[in-house]
Every structure is written in C-alpha cells, then in structure tokens.
Amino acid sequence: KNQVEQSPQSLIILEGKNCTLQCNYTVSPFSNLRWYKQDTGRGPVSLTIMTFSENTKSNGRYTATLDADTKQSSLHITASQLSDSASYICVVSAGWTDKLIFGTGTRLQVFP
Amino acid sequence: NAGVTQTPKFQVLKTGQSMTLQCAQDMNHEYMSWYRQDPGMGLRLIHYSVGAGITDQGEVPNGYNVSRSTTEDFPLRLLSAAPSQTSVYFCASSYSDGMNTEAFFGQGTRLTVV
Numbered sequence: 001k002n003q004v005e006q007s008p009q010s011l012i013i014l015e016g017k018n019c020t021l022q023c024n025y026t027v028s029p030f031s032n033l034r035w036y037k038q039d040t041g042r043g044p045v046s047l048t049i050m051t052f053s054e055n056t057k058s059n060g061r062y063t064a065t066l067d068a069d070t071k072q073s074s075l076h077i078t079a080s081q082l083s084d085s086a087s088y089i090c091v092v093s094a095g096w097t098d099k100l101i102f103g104t105g106t107r108l109q110v111f112p
Numbered sequence: 113n114a115g116v117t118q119t120p121k122f123q124v125l126k127t128g129q130s131m132t133l134q135c136a137q138d139m140n141h142e143y144m145s146w147y148r149q150d151p152g153m154g155l156r157l158i159h160y161s162v163g164a165g166i167t168d169q170g171e172v173p174n175g176y177n178v179s180r181s182t183t184e185d186f187p188l189r190l191l192s193a194a195p196s197q198t199s200v201y202f203c204a205s206s207y208s209d210g211m212n213t214e215a216f217f218g219q220g221t222r223l224t225v226v
Contacts, residue, residue, distance in 0.1 A: 004154065043116070043202050043217030044155075089154070100215065102147075102154030 002027045004092050004103035012109045017080055021106045023073040023090030031093035035064050035075050038087045038105065047075070047088075080110045114138050118203050118218035125193040125225045133188040133221050135203030143206045143213070144186040145170070146178065148199040149220075155202065161186055193225045 036044035048057045048064040061078045090103040119134045145160035157170030161180040177189040201221045206213040
C-alpha cells in the first residue's frame, strides 16, 4: 500500500533555531516528492519538488533532501522565523498519472 | 492573478441537504482535483478531472459528484449531506497530470454537517 509517514507529528522551536522534519515513504512507482507548507486555515503551498535523480533542493531557508534508495526525505529549516509556524506536508507522486499521496504533516510552532 | 478560488469558505448543512462547492481557476490548467482533509489524516482525493468533459473517481468518491463543463470550473456536489462529510475541502489545479507539475491549492471550504 502506498504510504507517506512523517515525523515528528509536532515540533516546537525558538525563533532563530534550525530544525529538520522527516518523511519516509513506500510509494511505487515513484515519480517525485514534494514538500508543502500549510498555514492555519489556508491551502497548501508548494516549497520544493524533487525527482528521483535530485538529492537536494533549496528554496530560501528551506532545504529538502531525498534519498531514493532508503525512501527518505527531510526538510531542513534554517534560522526559523515566527512566520514558519505552519504544518509541513510531505507528498509523494505515484506513477505516470502523478497521483499524489499525502503525509499527515508535521505541525511546527516557532516561539519568540 | 487569482489562482484557485473556492467558495464558500464556510458552510453548515443539515443532514440530508445538498449543496455545491465551487472551484474556479484562471491559470488555464487542464488538471483539477478535489481533496478532503480530516484531522490526523493526509489529504485524500475525492474526484479529479484531466480536462473539460473528463472526470474520474479518486480514493473517497462516495457521496460526491463532479462535472467539468469548462476548463476553469470544477464544482463538487454533495447529494445528501452526512455528518461523515464534515471536513475541510480543497480544490487543486495543475498544468497536466504528468510528472513534476506543481499543484496549486485553493483556500479551502470548511463544511460542517449537523
């Protein structure tokens, strides 16, 4: 069964600190892996999209890594800001039709 | 550029009532889809469309209907609302159903069925 699991479920950090969110997946055939940010009461917004051949991709203070062999991905947030408080969702695209399999997300809270 | 627009943002229905959630996109995207988001679960696909006149079922289609008469609009109809349909609904669109295409999401519709 295609699954995407994320850890931790929730995380609290102080402003300015770094953090890393984890994503493990069992999706076949793998097409690409995406990280989305979802603010409370809003729709998800794409941060990165990585294909099988990409190991790392950055978007400002967000850096995603992908290990296709171990089927793991991480999202590293550098120098966190209060505006980083949100849910971060790992999404894996399956097959040729780009069907999206969503993780349950990690809820990040950044405090001053 | 409005992107993906969903209406209404909030709705309360009584069991058995019907309603239509509206979704419109102005990016000329071929692929549109509807998801529901429930606490503790990832977004689940309800229905999707790969172009005007073409729709198909997703993971949780029961109790919902869709149609795609134009490229821009993809309404989701609840035929007879049930409390189990209480959820947040998201509409998304992308250029195609091919690989590596970014999906754009609407702001969501929070539906409560009492």
